Amino acid sequence: MLTSIRNLSLKKKSELVDKMAKKTKKTKPSSKKYALYESSGSELKRKNKFCPKCGDGVFLAKHKDRLSCGKCQYTEFMTKDKKE
Numbered sequence: 001m002l003t004s005i006r007n008l009s010l011k012k013k014s015e016l017v018d019k020m021a022k023k024t025k026k027t028k029p030s031s032k033k034y035a036l037y038e039s040s041g042s043e044l045k046r047k048n049k050f051c052p053k054c055g056d057g058v059f060l061a062k063h064k065d066r067l068s069c070g071k072c073q074y075t076e077f078m079t080k081d082k083k084e
C-alpha cells in the first residue's frame with residue numbers, strides 16, 4: 001500500500017515538473033520591430049505611430065479601437081470615421 005501511494009505522489013511530482021518544464025520552455029516571442037518598418041529605396045517608412053511620451057523608436061501597439069504604448073501605457077483612441 002505504501003509503495004503505491006509513493007508511486008502516485010511520484011507520478012504527480014513528475015507531472016508537475018513536466019508542466020513546469022513546459023512553462024519554462026516557452027520563450028517570449030521577440031518583438032518584431034523590423035516588421036513595423038518598410039524600406040523603399042533610401043526611404044524608411046514606419047507603419048505604426050510613435051509614442052509621443054516615449055519618443056521615436058517606441059511604437060504604439062495597434063488595437064481594434066485604440067493605439068497604446070506598452071512602455072508607458074499611453075493610449076490613443078482612434079476615431080471611427082478614419083479607417084486604415
Ligand SMILES: [Zn+2]
Pocket residue numbers: 051052053054055058069070071072073074
Ligand atoms: Zn510610451
